Structure formats: structure tokens, C-alpha cells
Amino acid sequence: MRRARFAAFASTALFLLALAAGPAWATEPKALVQGDMDKALRTEIQRAVGVSKTRPESRVDARRRAREAGESAIAVLRSEGYYDYQVEPAVGDGDAPDAVVKITPGPRSTVGVATVVWDGGPPDQATAVAALKVLALPPGAPARAADVVGAEGRVAAILRGRGYADAAIHTRKVVVDHATHTVQPTFHFVVHDLVKLDGLKITEKGHTRIAFIQRLAPWKKGDVYDPKKVAELERRLRDSGVFDAVTVALAPVEQAEDGLRPVVVSLEDRKPHTLELGGGYSTSEGIGVDGQWILYNVLGRADTLTFTGRLAQIQQKADIELDEPDFWRADQVLKVGGDVFGDATTAYDDDGVGVRANIERAWNLGDRDLPTYALTNYVTYGATIDLVDTREKTSINLNGIAQGEELKLAIFAVQGGFAIDRSDDPLNPTRGWRLQAEAVPTYVTGDRTLPYLKLDAQASGYLPLGTDAATVLALRVKLGSILGGDIPSVPADRRFFAGGGGSVRGFGYQEVGPQLSDGTPVGGDSLFESSFEVRHHITGPWGVVGFIDAGSLGPTAIPNFNDVSIGAGVGVRYDLGFGPLRVDIATPVTRRKGDPLVQLYLSIGQAF
Secondary structure (H helix, E strand, O other): OHHHHHHHHHHHHHHHHHHHHOOOOOOEEOOEEEOOOOHHHHHHHHHHHOEEOOOOOOHHHHHHHHHHHHHHHHHHHHHOOOOOOEEEEEEOOOOOOOEEEEEEOOOOOEEOOOEEEEEOOOOOHHHHHHHHHHHOOOOOOEOOHHHHHHHHHHHHHHHHHOOOOOOEEEEEEEEEEOOOOEEEEEEEEEOOOOOEEEEEEEEEEOOOOHHHHHHOOOOOOOOEOOHHHHHHHHHHHHHOOOEEEEEEEEOOHHHOEOOEEEEEEEEEEOOOEEEEEEEEEEOOOEEEEEEEEEEEOOOOOOOEEEEEEEEEOOEEEEEEEEEEOOOOOOOEEEEEEEEEEEEEOOOEEEEEEEEEEEEEEEOOOOOOOOHHHHHOOEEEEEEEEEEEEEEEEEEEOOOOOEEEEEEEEEEEEEEEEEEEEOOOOOOOOOOEEEEEEEEEEEEEEEOOOEEEEEEEEEEEEEEEEOOOOOEEEEEEEEEEEEEOOOOOOOOHHHOEOEOOOOOOOOOOOOOEOOEOOOOOEOOEOEEEEEEEEEEEEEEOOEEEEEEEEEEEEEOOOOOOOOOOEEEEEEEEEEEOOOOEEEEEEEEEOOOOOOOOOOEEEEEEOOOO
8 A cells, every 4th residue: 555655656657747848849950060170169169150930931031041141150260270161151052952061171270379468657567477378278288269368367366366456468360371370479568567555445324333344354454456345345344234235446546545446335224124924834733924024234244134924833933133243353243132932732831932143154175266155154153041831741651641741941042063064045935955963961950850862863965966956956865863862851842753744755744663551752862854855846936846755763872763754745846936836745655554545735835
């Protein structure tokens, strides 16, 4: 029965993916490329010529296509260094013949001697040597036009990157010698003076503190101009999310004082607050709505103050958090907050209040040339204090009556962790990978006293099939362990649970793992979860997904694989522009007595 249920869902997923492939439009080249040439060159020319969904309608139409194909072929030949070519547009026989372009590439020209001329005087010796090195046009190399233009751009970048901010490309002269089949490029540059930086000149439409902005500049007065540092200041300001417009640029030369050039910063505050609403639904967790009221730049330090409310069948919560960016150092955020919460789950009920403080430091794996990654890689550490009243069932007696306990606890925890995100999209990744891990040493006091360490880690990967990434394979694995505390000593709301839309689909919330005789989840000291998805884009905003989830809980700190719960299903995705709307339906393959046959999940964003 279980095998039949799984086969039915797998067949449904494959059927949807087959439908998604759809028919392909037949196309043919606009013109046939003829002639003896290198395979790679032929492919490049044919790509430039292009394709058409229709054949020529007449000889006139074929002749026009052949002429256009010849022009495209000449552009490719010259760009690849073939200057002694012969290109002949032609047409075939008949009233509606094929368009043809006959090509004889001739010998490929090579680079002769590339020369750099410093009009108005050279830069310092080290910069001049570096500029010649980045030319990368050795004699005898193929004389590709892109390589010549690229060499010119690299020299300009070296000059500006070494402090010659006003360096400019003057002229470029390229001589083609048809007798020797060589190309002699000569580059002319105007270097101007070495630029040294002053402080900031700030034009602000808002109430951000000037001292805060000045502290973000990653240079000292008198430092040699570095465009990466100027760009870094702009990134830090933009990353705060509190400005509608940010412009950071070197002041013009006429604004220099005592040989120093200031950097001009222009800021415009965004609207002072926003309201965000969200929600989700599943047959196991019920309906839930969330709201956030966000205030920007309250303290004038590019800060955000967020009020959050959640109202759901299994959780109610009110939260406030202040985020202060670039706290003590750049790319480091201080997060201070508190909440009042209540949970009403199948496994336990609780009510409490808590306060927390965390430092979140962005990092980029040591690669300063990839600033985008600095936004998604973090190291975090901090502490929380929660005062909690928990209620849970602990056993069922011989008469079938539940026995339980109520505990009033003070829970002190510190946490440290990291997150690395090398995927291409936070809500709808199609390639790359993610890794995150956390360690939470915890001390419980009150009606119960217990120290323990909670560890968990999760990795996910995304592999596109084909250049258009229409089909993506996605995999997730999560492991968790509690050291120094067994069940039931660890408070119920701090144990591991599994099951539900963000865990093992097909099972209800918390319904994976050991249970009391009446079906009440017990939780575990260890956790294992995994998910595999095949995501396929059909057309427009629509996509489909087939998936298999698995998970288990164990009574010891080592993850237990003896009783693995497996769920499978299919889903539909609708792209909202910023992320997909997700609708999944799943069934428990390893169904136990009392488990529902199917579960439905509705939310925004991919499952992982």
C-alpha cells in the first residue's frame, strides 16, 4: 500500500514535468555558412547569422538574408583576427532558394608588439610596470579585437586603482600588416596627478548623524585614492536599508585643498516607516498571520526599530527589536530585543517573556572582490533570558488518563553560529549552496535545574539542469543534537521536533518521532531531516515541484536512523516577482495509524 501511494505521487510529479517541457518551435539558419574553417569559428559565425522560423519567400528575400549574413560574418571574422577574409553572399536555385554565405577566412593575424604611450608623463615606476603586465598581449597571440579593447580597459583600471583617479584613455591606434598578418596596437593614456583623499563632504536630506557617516569611511586623511574603498563606503550606506538614494563619488579636481580631494556623499532618507503583512496555512498547523511595523533611522545611526506581531493557531507573539548597523566596526549589527509569547502545540503549551542581545557580523570568506557575499555570510553570537511557564503531558496511565506537569523556569542561553549563503536568490534559489550552524549552551533553573548544549546544522544545495535553469534539483540535510540533557529533563519547548511544512511534509506539525499512547509528540535529543525536490518552470510565472522528505528524532544525542518517517508529494509555484507563492500537497509514505492521508501547505518562498 505504501509503495503504491509513493508510486502514484512520483508518477504525478513526472507527468507534470513532462507536460512542462512543451513543444519546441522549429527553426533553421537565416543563411547557410559554407567554406573551410575552424569548427569554433563556424559555430560563432552561424550564431551571429541567427535563425528564422520561416524559409525565404523569394529570391529577393534570400538575397537580402545572404547580404545580412555576410555583414554578420565579417564582424565576427574581424573580431577574431581574420583580416584577410573573403565573404561572398549567394543564393541557391529555385524561386525560393536558400540564402548562402561563402567564406574563406584566410590566415589569422597575430599580435605584433603592443605599445603604451604616456601622454603628458608616466605614472610612478611600479604602476607603469603593473600597467604593462596587465596588457596580456604577448607577441604571437591571436589578434582578437576583444582582447585588444580589454587590454586597454585593464590598463585604465590599474591606473585608477593605484590612485590616478583622473587617468583617461587618450587614443588607440591599431595597424594591421596584411603582408605579415600581424596587428600592432598602440595605446595612449593621460595619467594626471596622483590623488590623495581628504574627508567627506556630506549633502543629506534627512537626520542621519554626520559623525556616524564619517566613521564609516574606510580610509584616513592623506591616503592614496582607492576606488574600492570609495565603493565600500557606498555599499555600507546602502546596506543599512534606510536611504532611498545614496551617491558617493570623488570630488572634482577644482575642489582639492592642500593637495587633498574630498569624497562627496549625498543621502536621501527613505519613508520613515513601512508596514509588512504575511501569512501561511497548512492543514496541520492551521492559519497564521504576521505583521511588522518598521521605523527607520530613529536614532540617526541608520538604525531600524521593528515591532512584530504573530497570531496563529499554534503561536501568538509580540516582539520589538532595535538593529544598529556598523556597531563598533563596519559590517557588524547589534540586535537588541524582547518578546512576549505563547505556544499551543500538540506536544506542549507555554507562555513567557524574553529579552535578547546579539551581534551579527558580515563576512565574505576573505574575498574583498565579492562584496555581494558579504551581505549573506554571517557570524553571530549573543545571549537570551526567558521566563517561561511550560505545560506538557508526560505519560498516559492505565486508565488512559494523561499525566503531566507544569514548570516555571528561567532559561539563560548564549549562542554562537554562522551562516554562509552562496545561492543566487534568498526566496527562489536556482544554483549554489547554503550552510548554517549554531551552538546554544543553556542553563535552566527554577522548578528544574539543568545545563546542556544544543547543536544544529543545515546544508542545502541547488543544481540547475540546462543553461536556462528551467529545471533545478534541490537537496537539504539537517542534523541536531542535545548534549548533557536527556528526555524528559530538557524542557519541552527546547527539544527537537519534526514534521510540517518546513520540515517533513506529509506529516502534521511535530508528528514525526516518538509519541505517547494518545499520539502526543515527545520530541527528541537528536534530529535528522532531509529533503529532495525537482523544481521545473513551466511558462510565465508558473512552475511545478515533486519532492520527497524524510526525518527522525532520537532519544539520545546521536541522530537515530532506525525509525525514519518519509513523506512525498507535488506542488505548484507561482512567481510573485519577489518570490514564489508555494502550494504543496503531500502524503506520509510511512503512514502510522491516525496520520492524515494528505497534508496541504501554503506559504511564500521555496520550502528551502
